[in-house]
Amino acid sequence: METQIPLHIEDWTIAHRACYRHMTVIEDWTIAHRACYPHMTVIEDWTIALRACYPHRTVIEDWTIAHRACYPHRTVIEDWTIAHRACYPHRTVIEDWTIAHRACYPHRTVIEDWTIAHRACYRHMTVIEDWTIAHRACYRHLTVIEDWTIAHRACYRHMTVIEDWTIAHRACYKHGRCAK
Structure with missing residues (x-):
């Protein structure tokens, strides 16, 4: 009676390389994973495959690369958001965007990231x-009016502090009068 040898993901890859030389390594891994783990989604397969090929990467980096391959019409930041939502469902969408932006644009300040997001x-x-x-x-420790001022300073650097406060106050208290 013939012994049943369990499939190994590396075996599948080598075999696929021989049959389908036109495929990339990551394409091989995906097809192989689908055969071994049919209950997984395509994106889950990609993630596991990428982890095997690039162990130095973080999980979120893997997701991004995988998403780019599956959904080329999406922007990088859209990929990050979808990936983050899958990894950290307890986070809000805006929290995901912030973390993602920080990774893509480390030269930006936190507030710049939030704005773009x-x-x-x-x-x-x-x-x-x-x-x-x-x-x-x-x-969160700032008052609403303090927030407006800081925000206005960033948008309208040519204005004086008092001009900023006035515009901010007008927005918060529409019944108020402009400071002179």
């Missing part, structure tokens, strides 16, 4: 509205 999620908002919401999340 918010613009993508809430296109109907104005830039200043985005900044305010972002600031509230980063600096």
